[in-house]
Amino acid sequence: MKRQASEISRKYKKKNQFVDVMVRISKNKMAVLGLIIVIIMVLTAIFADVIADYDDVAIKQNMAIRLQKPSAEHWFGTDEMGRDIFARIVHGTRISLYVGAISVGISLLFGGFLGAVAGYYGGKIDNGIMRVLDVFLAIPAMLLATAIVTALGSSMINLLLAVGIASVPGFARVTRASVLTVRDQEFIEAARAIGAKDSTIILTHILPNCLAPLIVQCTLRIGKAIVFTASLSFIGLGIKQPTPEWGAMLSGSREFIRDNPHMVLFPGLAIMLIVLALNVLGDGLRDALDPKLK
Amino acid sequence: MREGKILLEVKDLKKYFSTPKGMLHAVDGISFSIKEGETLGIVGESGCGKSTTGRVILRLLEATEGEIFFDGKDIRALSKHEMRNMRKEMQIIFQDPFSSLDPRKTVSEIIAEPLKINKMIRNKEERLNRVLELMEIVGLAERLINAYPHELDGGRRQRIGIARALASNPKFIVCDEPVSALDVSIQAQILNLMDELQEKLGLTYIFITHDLSVVNHFADNIAVMYLGKLVEKAPTEELFESPLHPYTQALLSAIPVPNLRNKKERILLRGEIGSPVNPEPICRFANRCPMAKEICRSCEAELREIKPGHFVACHLVEMSEQQKMEVR
Amino acid sequence: MGEKKARRMKTPKVSKNCKPLTAEELREISDKYAVYIKDLHVAFDTQDGCVKAVNGVNMQIEKGKTLGLVGETGAGKTTTGLAMLNLIQSPPGQITAGQIVVNGQDVLHASLKELENFRGKDVSMIFQDPMTSLNPVLTVGDQIAEVISYHENCTAKEAEEKAKEILELVGIPGFRDKDYPHQFSGGMKQRVVIAIALACSPSVLIADEPTTALDVTIQAQVLEMMRELKQKLNTAMIMITHDLGIVAETCDEVSVIYAGRIVEHGTLVDIFEHTRHPYTEGLFNSLPDVTNRTAKLKPIRGLMPDPSNLPEGCAFCPRCNYAMEICKTKKPQKIYDSDTHYVECHLYSCGRQIGDGGEMDA
Numbered sequence: 001m002k003r004q005a006s007e008i009s010r011k012y013k014k015k016n017q018f019v020d021v022m023v024r025i026s027k028n029k030m031a032v033l034g035l036i037i038v039i040i041m042v043l044t045a046i047f048a049d050v051i052a053d054y055d056d057v058a059i060k061q062n063m064a065i066r067l068q069k070p071s072a073e074h075w076f077g078t079d080e081m082g083r084d085i086f087a088r089i090v091h092g093t094r095i096s097l098y099v100g101a102i103s104v105g106i107s108l109l110f111g112g113f114l115g116a117v118a119g120y121y122g123g124k125i126d127n128g129i130m131r132v133l134d135v136f137l138a139i140p141a142m143l144l145a146t147a148i149v150t151a152l153g154s155s156m157i158n159l160l161l162a163v164g165i166a167s168v169p170g171f172a173r174v175t176r177a178s179v180l181t182v183r184d185q186e187f188i189e190a191a192r193a194i195g196a197k198d199s200t201i202i203l204t205h206i207l208p209n210c211l212a213p214l215i216v217q218c219t220l221r222i223g224k225a226i227v228f229t230a231s232l233s234f235i236g237l238g239i240k241q242p243t244p245e246w247g248a249m250l251s252g253s254r255e256f257i258r259d260n261p262h263m264v265l266f267p268g269l270a271i272m273l274i275v276l277a278l279n280v281l282g283d284g285l286r287d288a289l290d291p292k293l294k
Numbered sequence: 295m296r297e298g299k300i301l302l303e304v305k306d307l308k309k310y311f312s313t314p315k316g317m318l319h320a321v322d323g324i325s326f327s328i329k330e331g332e333t334l335g336i337v338g339e340s341g342c343g344k345s346t347t348g349r350v351i352l353r354l355l356e357a358t359e360g361e362i363f364f365d366g367k368d369i370r371a372l373s374k375h376e377m378r379n380m381r382k383e384m385q386i387i388f389q390d391p392f393s394s395l396d397p398r399k400t401v402s403e404i405i406a407e408p409l410k411i412n413k414m415i416r417n418k419e420e421r422l423n424r425v426l427e428l429m430e431i432v433g434l435a436e437r438l439i440n441a442y443p444h445e446l447d448g449g450r451r452q453r454i455g456i457a458r459a460l461a462s463n464p465k466f467i468v469c470d471e472p473v474s475a476l477d478v479s480i481q482a483q484i485l486n487l488m489d490e491l492q493e494k495l496g497l498t499y500i501f502i503t504h505d506l507s508v509v510n511h512f513a514d515n516i517a518v519m520y521l522g523k524l525v526e527k528a529p530t531e532e533l534f535e536s537p538l539h540p541y542t543q544a545l546l547s548a549i550p551v552p553n554l555r556n557k558k559e560r561i562l563l564r565g566e567i568g569s570p571v572n573p574e575p576i577c578r579f580a581n582r583c584p585m586a587k588e589i590c591r592s593c594e595a596e597l598r599e600i601k602p603g604h605f606v607a608c609h610l611v612e613m614s615e616q617q618k619m620e621v622r
Numbered sequence: 623m624g625e626k627k628a629r630r631m632k633t634p635k636v637s638k639n640c641k642p643l644t645a646e647e648l649r650e651i652s653d654k655y656a657v658y659i660k661d662l663h664v665a666f667d668t669q670d671g672c673v674k675a676v677n678g679v680n681m682q683i684e685k686g687k688t689l690g691l692v693g694e695t696g697a698g699k700t701t702t703g704l705a706m707l708n709l710i711q712s713p714p715g716q717i718t719a720g721q722i723v724v725n726g727q728d729v730l731h732a733s734l735k736e737l738e739n740f741r742g743k744d745v746s747m748i749f750q751d752p753m754t755s756l757n758p759v760l761t762v763g764d765q766i767a768e769v770i771s772y773h774e775n776c777t778a779k780e781a782e783e784k785a786k787e788i789l790e791l792v793g794i795p796g797f798r799d800k801d802y803p804h805q806f807s808g809g810m811k812q813r814v815v816i817a818i819a820l821a822c823s824p825s826v827l828i829a830d831e832p833t834t835a836l837d838v839t840i841q842a843q844v845l846e847m848m849r850e851l852k853q854k855l856n857t858a859m860i861m862i863t864h865d866l867g868i869v870a871e872t873c874d875e876v877s878v879i880y881a882g883r884i885v886e887h888g889t890l891v892d893i894f895e896h897t898r899h900p901y902t903e904g905l906f907n908s909l910p911d912v913t914n915r916t917a918k919l920k921p922i923r924g925l926m927p928d929p930s931n932l933p934e935g936c937a938f939c940p941r942c943n944y945a946m947e948i949c950k951t952k953k954p955q956k957i958y959d960s961d962t963h964y965v966e967c968h969l970y971s972c973g974r975q976i977g978d979g980g981e982m983d984a
Contacts, residue, residue: 004419005419005422005423005425005426006418006419006422008422008426008436008439009402009422009439009440012436012437012438012439012440012441013440014400014440185393186388186389186390186393186394187393187394187395187396187397189349189354189388189394190386190388190394190395190455190458191396191407192354193352193354193381193385193386194381194385194407194408194411194412194458194462195378195379195381195382195408195411195412196407196411197378200411205396208396208398209396209397209398339837339838339839339840340808340837447925449925477694477695477864477926478694478864478905478908478909479694479904479905479908479921479922480921480925481908481921482907482908482909482919482920482921482922483921483923485910485919486918486919486921489918504837504838505838506838507909507910508910510910511910511919544839545838545839547842548838548839548841548842549838549867550841550842550845550865550867550868550870550871551867551870552865552866552867552869552870552894552906552909553870553894554870554890554891554894554895560842560846562842562843562846563839563842563843566807566809566810567807567837
């Protein structure tokens with residue numbers, strides 16, 4: 001009796017590419033360290049409420065214990081309003097990662113789409129899209145973000161939009177470059193020879209092969225987005241007090257830096273750590289995903 | 295001559311590319327026809343336009359001028375949608391077994407794709423069955439069904455390419471140097487496979503190659519191209535026994551023979567292959583031809599039937615045939 | 623290369639199994655042979671295991687003669703060629719055993735400085751792909767002059783003049799020395815590569831598939847040119863190729879290599895007219911017969927063995943039509959058919975030979 005085809009297919013399972021990549025990353029010590037830090041941060045963000053109560057510790061002002069140095073009770077000390085800095089850093093993780101991930105997601109979607117279309121069709125379409133994006137690139141990101149937030153108001157959504165739009169040209173460029181290399185490969189011609197439509201080709205053949213540089217770009221951009229958000233908050237445009245955002249915390253500590261350096265140290269360290277971890281992870285991913293290094 | 299209807303007919307096909315230096319005449323007015331079940335070998339060196347011809351016939355590149363009739367239909371007149379339908383009947387096997395397969399897809403996904411795209415088999419289970427069937431036909435072990443191309447060697451990858459080309463039950467396949475990138479012992483395996491498939495499935499092939507010894511074995515008729523033009527066209531045996539065009543003669547004599555006995559006089563061509571950009575209306579082979587005369591450097595030669603079924607584009611061959619006729 | 627940088631680069635590491643040769647031995651060898659390789663083993667330490675690329679290769683080439691090293695992808699031919707210049711990337715590669723003497727130089731025990739003087743002057747290598755062998759940002763004349771000025775004591779002007787001469791020698795007009803590689807066609811680029819290789823009149827030339835990437839008519843021109851130059855300069859040559867036709871035209875002797883071992887060696891007549899090894903026979907049978915076009919091709923079944931997982935016994939056994947029980951477990955030894963011809967195959971120790979009724983005889 002003829003064996004079921006799906007039985008045969010299940011018997012010889014697909015090699016799991018994700019596992020493959022993980023194995024390769026594990027050989028790069030720095031990347032593993034970066035990955036661990038990122039995972040710790042993500043877990044901190046998810047379980048922030050469990051670690052430190054939001055309203056009570058992070059927000060509620062208590063002038064009696066203001067400006068205390070780090071101690072057993074307050075690991076990172078307290079700020080000028082008497083709020084526990086450790087708790088604020090913990091909750092700040094949630095906000096930073098949230099903004100970082102979503103804004104990069106927005107850029108990836110729009111930038112990726114524009115870049116793929118520009119790269120695949122070339123010619124006038126390519127020119128048109130890239131020149132429009134060049135205009136956006138020509139405007140300093142800060143100014144652009146300022147303009148958007150000022151015009152639309154400073155809500156969370158507008159902040160996400162501002163940070164997201166700033167990264168769109170970068171993603172579009174990376175996607176376009178990848179698409180250009182993949183587009184001229186023979187298997188794309190083969191897909192056309194079978195009768196596939198352009199949209200099918202872009203979605204099923206080109207984009208999956210451009211994933212590697214895009215994934216790397218994402219990890220790097222999240223770091224940038226976090227710094228950008230912090231910068232915006234620093235100049236007063238981003239997250240408003242009393243929400244514990246790292247950049248805002250830095251900004252608020254400016255006056256107290258001489259006598260209470262711990263107020264600046266910990267938010268600064270947090271930002272530095274996450275960006276470093278993401279960068280190192282991004283590097284490691286790039287090496288792990290590079291087929292030539294197999 | 296084999297009986298049978300003509301499956302593919304190409305008339306005065308031209309493909310020009312516009313480059314900063316001028317108009318590149320990649321394919322410059324070629325005509326031929328192929329009967330069902332036959333193999334036409336298109337032979338020539340790099341830059342002669344053979345690969346471009348294959349792609350233009352399949353409309354992977356749009357011809358600049360000329361007519362292409364497949365199974366009696368003018369395929370240049372088909373709409374984009376109709377052409378996509380037509381693609382089921384005409385497929386291509388590529389030269390490079392490395393870049394012609396999507397590295398992110400498994401063997402079964404690659405082979406099943408034509409079936410999916412043309413909505414030929416909607417049921418997933420049936421599709422898998424067909425994939426296994428095709429894998430068996432081309433000689434791929436069933437355990438490779440979920441393997442990725444980079445895990446396999448050149449010979450196996452080329453079999454995947456062949457299975458993919460066969461998936462939609464085509465009548466006609468353009469084979470663009472299908473064995474050039476493979477080792478000698480693997481080449482023989484793949485050629486035998488393609489031979490069997492032609493017999494079993496009644497396929498018609500265009501076999502594009504620069505390797506004359508391979509095409510000798512495989513093709514019924516051979517067309518020799520040089521700088522975009524057809525310089526000689528004849529049944530295979532006839533071409534090898536009595537090549538008439540000086541280029542064909544040089545090409546045949548240039549092949550290193552793995553034999554210590556048949557030592558022949560080698561015709562060495564001088565100079566380099568000319569440029570296909572803005573070519574002058576003279577014989578394009580004249581600058582390298584050991585027998586070139588004044589007339590060759592002043593006007594082009596037309597492709598003429600010198601003997602039954604044997605076409606040559608050369609002034610000197612024409613003239614000597616005329617002389618022979620006069621003597622009679 | 624600056625002195626500091628040279629000091630930083632270590633001398634290529636060579637395994638302790640490679641014993642250095644005495645001066646006496648060296649002289650004896652170099653009197654007779656331009657190239658002498660004994661029991662060469664090269665292995666690569668990779669993620670997927672230890673890849674045994676070369677497993678005991680022996681080679682002796684007299685001065686001025688040409689040896690054809692024939693084999694398919696993965697047989698170890700290029701690795702052997704690179705080992706002769708001690709150019710194996712280390713890590714991950716290592717020469718684990720053997721002796722190599724080229725033009726009187728004990729290659730494996732030479733210092734870096736000695737090797738640098740040796741490469742390009744005593745022995746040169748031509749690689750397969752002319753597109754990537756040339757530096758795209760230097761003129762052709764500069765690249766040839768670079769080799770000359772490194773090895774010979776002459777002024778820049780003299781080197782330039784000599785470069786022009788060599789260009790003429792390979793059939794390229796001298797005034798083109800100011801052109802860049804991209805301005806030449808494939809065939810001409812390969813000629814430039816050959817010019818660079820022959821610039822200092824080396825005694826040994828290693829040509830790794832020099833014409834594979836070229837069109838057939840250009841190939842004929844280049845091979846003809848190489849033949850003339852070789853005669854003029856009395857250069858010994860190793861022609862690494864998979865094309866038996868090229869071997870028939872250019873070589874004096876032939877070594878057939880499979881899975882890192884020479885399975886058959888002999889003169890042209892020995893190999894072409896008195897083929898002994900089943901693999902060699904298989905190679906000839908895989909070629910389309912020009913005289914009988916309708917005959918079916920007889921390919922060798924199966925694939926080259928994985929060099930990180932070589933079978934016990936004869937490496938060709940799984941694909942051999944004449945395989946016997948002993949082939950699976952014991953590696954065959956060299957058996958001499960004549961003074962010039964040897965083969966590694968169990969058939970010949972049993973009084974059998976190829977063509978006596980293996981599976982595939984029709």
